Amino acid sequence: MTAMAVFLRNQMRIIAPFATLIVLVAFFSLTSRSFASLDNAANILTQISVTGIIAVGLTFVILCAEIDLSVAAIANVTGIAVAYFTLQEGYVNIANVPLPGFAAILLALLGCFMLGVVNAAGITLIGIPSFIMTLAMMQIGAGICALLVRGQIAYAVPDLVSLLGAGRVMGIPYLVLVAAAFLLAGHLVLTYTRFGRYVYMVGGNREAAEYAGVNVKLVLGTVIVISAMCSGVAGMLGVAHFGSAQQNEFDGYLLDAIAAVVVGGTSLFGGRGGIGNTIIGLLILGVLNNGLDHIQIDSFLKILIRGLILLAALIINVYVQKVRDSA
Amino acid sequence: MTEEAAPPLELRGISKSFGGVAALRDVDFVLRRGEIHGLVGENGAGKSTLMKIIAGLHGQYDGRMAIDGRPVHFRSPREALAAGIGMVHQELSVVPDLTVAENVYLGQQPTRGGIVDWRAMVDGARRHLADLGIDVDPRARMGSLAIGLQQLIELARVLFSGARIVILDEPTSALSPPEVQRLFEVLRGVRASGRSIVFISHFLDDVLAISDTVTIFRNGRLIATEAAGAIDKGWLIQRMIGRGHEELEGSYIGAIALDSRADAPVVLGVHGLAAGRAFADVSLDVRAGEVLGIYGFMGCGLIELARTLFGKLRADAGTMSVGGKSLRPRSTAEACRAGIAFVPESRRSMLFYGEPVYKNMSISVLGRIGRMLLRPSVEKDIARRHVQSLSIRPPTVETLLGSLSGGNQQKVALAKWLTWPPKVLVLSEPTRGMDVGAKEDVVRIVKGLRDQGMGVVVLSTEPETVLSLADRIVVMKKGRIVHEFAGQTVSKDQLLEAA
Ligand SMILES: Nc1ncnc2c1ncn2[C@@H]1O[C@H](COP(=O)(O)OP(=O)(O)OP(=O)(O)O)[C@@H](O)[C@H]1O
Numbered sequence: 001m002t003a004m005a006v007f008l009r010n011q012m013r014i015i016a017p018f019a020t021l022i023v024l025v026a027f028f029s030l031t032s033r034s035f036a037s038l039d040n041a042a043n044i045l046t047q048i049s050v051t052g053i054i055a056v057g058l059t060f061v062i063l064c065a066e067i068d069l070s071v072a073a074i075a076n077v078t079g080i081a082v083a084y085f086t087l088q089e090g091y092v093n094i095a096n097v098p099l100p101g102f103a104a105i106l107l108a109l110l111g112c113f114m115l116g117v118v119n120a121a122g123i124t125l126i127g128i129p130s131f132i133m134t135l136a137m138m139q140i141g142a143g144i145c146a147l148l149v150r151g152q153i154a155y156a157v158p159d160l161v162s163l164l165g166a167g168r169v170m171g172i173p174y175l176v177l178v179a180a181a182f183l184l185a186g187h188l189v190l191t192y193t194r195f196g197r198y199v200y201m202v203g204g205n206r207e208a209a210e211y212a213g214v215n216v217k218l219v220l221g222t223v224i225v226i227s228a229m230c231s232g233v234a235g236m237l238g239v240a241h242f243g244s245a246q247q248n249e250f251d252g253y254l255l256d257a258i259a260a261v262v263v264g265g266t267s268l269f270g271g272r273g274g275i276g277n278t279i280i281g282l283l284i285l286g287v288l289n290n291g292l293d294h295i296q297i298d299s300f301l302k303i304l305i306r307g308l309i310l311l312a313a314l315i316i317n318v319y320v321q322k323v324r325d326s327a
Numbered sequence: 328m329t330e331e332a333a334p335p336l337e338l339r340g341i342s343k344s345f346g347g348v349a350a351l352r353d354v355d356f357v358l359r360r361g362e363i364h365g366l367v368g369e370n371g372a373g374k375s376t377l378m379k380i381i382a383g384l385h386g387q388y389d390g391r392m393a394i395d396g397r398p399v400h401f402r403s404p405r406e407a408l409a410a411g412i413g414m415v416h417q418e419l420s421v422v423p424d425l426t427v428a429e430n431v432y433l434g435q436q437p438t439r440g441g442i443v444d445w446r447a448m449v450d451g452a453r454r455h456l457a458d459l460g461i462d463v464d465p466r467a468r469m470g471s472l473a474i475g476l477q478q479l480i481e482l483a484r485v486l487f488s489g490a491r492i493v494i495l496d497e498p499t500s501a502l503s504p505p506e507v508q509r510l511f512e513v514l515r516g517v518r519a520s521g522r523s524i525v526f527i528s529h530f531l532d533d534v535l536a537i538s539d540t541v542t543i544f545r546n547g548r549l550i551a552t553e554a555a556g557a558i559d560k561g562w563l564i565q566r567m568i569g570r571g572h573e574e575l576e577g578s579y580i581g582a583i584a585l586d587s588r589a590d591a592p593v594v595l596g597v598h599g600l601a602a603g604r605a606f607a608d609v610s611l612d613v614r615a616g617e618v619l620g621i622y623g624f625m626g627c628g629l630i631e632l633a634r635t636l637f638g639k640l641r642a643d644a645g646t647m648s649v650g651g652k653s654l655r656p657r658s659t660a661e662a663c664r665a666g667i668a669f670v671p672e673s674r675r676s677m678l679f680y681g682e683p684v685y686k687n688m689s690i691s692v693l694g695r696i697g698r699m700l701l702r703p704s705v706e707k708d709i710a711r712r713h714v715q716s717l718s719i720r721p722p723t724v725e726t727l728l729g730s731l732s733g734g735n736q737q738k739v740a741l742a743k744w745l746t747w748p749p750k751v752l753v754l755s756e757p758t759r760g761m762d763v764g765a766k767e768d769v770v771r772i773v774k775g776l777r778d779q780g781m782g783v784v785v786l787s788t789e790p791e792t793v794l795s796l797a798d799r800i801v802v803m804k805k806g807r808i809v810h811e812f813a814g815q816t817v818s819k820d821q822l823l824e825a826a
């Protein structure tokens with residue numbers, strides 16, 4: 001086999017999702033007049049930004065062969081918390097505790113950090129499988145949200161949060177820049193730091209990592225906390241972006257974030273993939289969600305089509321990885 | 328009539344390469360009916376590759392293969408199995424989460440009315456295992472058993488599946504001497520029933536003892552095939568590695584003189600250590616510049632003791648100290664920080680198959696190469712040094728670990744700890760799966776480390792390994808230390824007797 005062929009096979013994990021993305025873009029550009037425009041590209045980027053920030057943390061978790069089902073719930077708690085500590089308009093009927101903006105932000109971040117620590121402790125110290133632990137946390141998060149807002153809606157958030165979540169600089173939403181910064185930071189950490197290497201090795205063969213003297217529990221705990229922090233930031237900015245903080249606001253983001261990571265080609269079994277994959281997965285998801293709105297089909301059918309296309313993308317990935325791993 | 332004359336298995340002009348690197352070159356191999364055919368050769372010589380072709384794991388190769396004179400070309404293990412070829416792999420391929428019975432019946436569970444007939448399966452497995460002299464509860468979970476036992480059970484499964492040609496890739500590497508004898512009994516029985524066996528091993532004594540015919544591989548080529556009765560060990564080593572063997576012989580036969588270093592400081596002190604039912608009341612002193620050998624049969628608690636020293640298992644009682652400081656490791660990271668290093672016996676659990684060689688070597692020392700950031704060029708330089716000094720083949724650090732031969736993988740596992748020598752190095756079965764030359768390399772490396780003042784603990788169920796490495800030997804039996812050999816000469820027989 002030639003060196004080129006070997007190289008291509010090794011890059012399949014990124015090439016296959018990339019091809020899927022190109023096909024989707026080409027398809028929507030041809031079938032819809034309004035899809036292929038600069039404005040719409042900016043739309044898509046904005047639409048995937050909140051998911052993108054969550055997906056950064058989730059990429060770490062999935063690379064370790066764990067899962068975090070509480071990302072959306074933690075985002076929701078943090079978003080509500082930051083509003084809870086902000087002075088609301090008189091008509092908002094929430095018994096909240098107004099504090100200065102920076103204090104509200106710090107408290108909200110502390111909140112998501114603590115939830116992450118609880119997740120990490122349950123998984124590493126007690127030994128609860130992450131699937132179960134974070135499922136419980138998903139419920140706990142929903143409970144905290146319910147208690148804080150009691151069915152009401154809050155609107156005001158600290159200035160910094162509303163600037164980053166809803167503001168623009170030179171026409172570019174800050175939200176997109178924040179997401180880009182998170183993705184970049186995630187990539188740098190995974191690729192160039194010792195911790196990043198440990199993440200891949202723990203995902204690749206946990207026992208071997210342990211025998212190499214790697215503190216596996218510390219690595220797992222850290223990725224879980226990273227995931228919670230990313231979710232928290234996404235939650236705060238999301239609240240500013242949507243203009244309101246309420247119960248169940250982020251429910252759709254759990255599946256979107258997982259789908260973005262996995263469709264991008266990061267292996268659910270850990271050890272393979274990365275932020276590059278996640279970016280492509282986010283774009284696939286963004287193009288798909290946005291593109292379907294630009295073509296003339298039954299809007300109820302769209303949901304099904306979306307599901308089918310995601311399934312197809314996953315099948316392609318799995319198949320391509322088999323080709324890569326055999327021989 | 329030609330059916331009668333045709334050998335059960337015949338290979339002609341087999342060649343196979345991986346990404347441009349030849350693993351087999353133009354190999355002719357014939358297996359006769361009712362014969363045990365020994366296969367020897369250095370690590371990476373191509374033994375496993377040839378067997379994987381026969382067993383349908385490598386579908387792409389050049390050359391012809393015939394079973395009973397009929398041309399075949401297997402593209403999957405299933406096809407090979409259907410043609411009567413069964414293989415016990417060098418790396419175990421049992422299902423650890425299933426019971427012993429399920430493993431024995433893997434893929435062919437007895438059913439009654441469409442559902443698995445558990446009772447028949449458990450009874451059948453018990454009978455079948457008893458026939459082979461394997462005493463184990465068929466309902467035990469496979470993963471809870473010692474590796475050697477798992478290996479016997481895997482062999483039982485292959486025999487049970489009705490294979491007419493059985494391939495054993497290093498079956499004795501995890502077995503204690505009595506178990507090897509038992510395995511040989513089983514194999515002789517299999518031979519008597521007219522089936523044929525290929526037996527790969529680095530234990531040349533074993534090969535000569537059990538085989539009718541021996542074939543030698545070197546560098547992907549078949550060098551010679553001879554009747555086992557007509558050759559001896561020296562001749563084999565000569566053909567395998569093409570260099571003198573006097574020194575090697577020395578460490579394997581004759582008695583070994585142990586020299587103790589009673590004056591050096593103790594680097595690892597263990598007092599009254601106990602863990603569950605595995606072992607109890609283990610007290611040891613390992614001095615700087617000394618190799619302590621711990622010998623015992625499989626299942627005597629060696630494996631658990633090694634893991635406890637490295638903090639992978641928790642001790643229930645007893646104390647440990649490293650370099651005079653007391654230590655109760657709760658994690659491997661803690662043990663590692665205190666200066667203990669460990670190489671476990673199972674390759675699967677210590678290597679990253681999908682990662683390149685250099686990442687496998689640097690993983691334990693990343694913190695020393697750089698605090699926060701990785702420095703891949705330094706990692707590769709270090710790895711290149713090890714690849715060279717351990718003569719790992721192929722000699723590149725970017726190769727994916729999974730594509731190395733078994734023995735070379737083992738060397739990578741050892742190399743992990745050589746960059747910044749720890750205070751105490753614990754080696755469990757350090758030479759398992761290595762060819763004679765590589766074993767000699769390990770002996771050289773370990774003695775080198777010892778001479779630098781490291782304390783080394785070698786735990787092994789192979790008397791040769793312990794004898795060739797240790798300065799002092801303790802013998803473990805049923806979880807307790809029963810004998811110590813120090814400052815005297817000791818032979819293999821004495822060692823076996825003490826266990
Ligand atoms: N899947 C693979 N991809 C690439 N190279 C491989 C692969 N499998 C084996 N090789 C190479 O083929 C050669 C022969 O390997 P093989 O496993 O047959 O050796 P072996 O004789 O069984 O050695 P050992 O005694 O160490 O098990 C080695 O150089 C090895 O690196």
Ligand SMILES: [Mg+2]
Nearest residue numbers: 374375417733
């Ligand atoms: Mg082999």
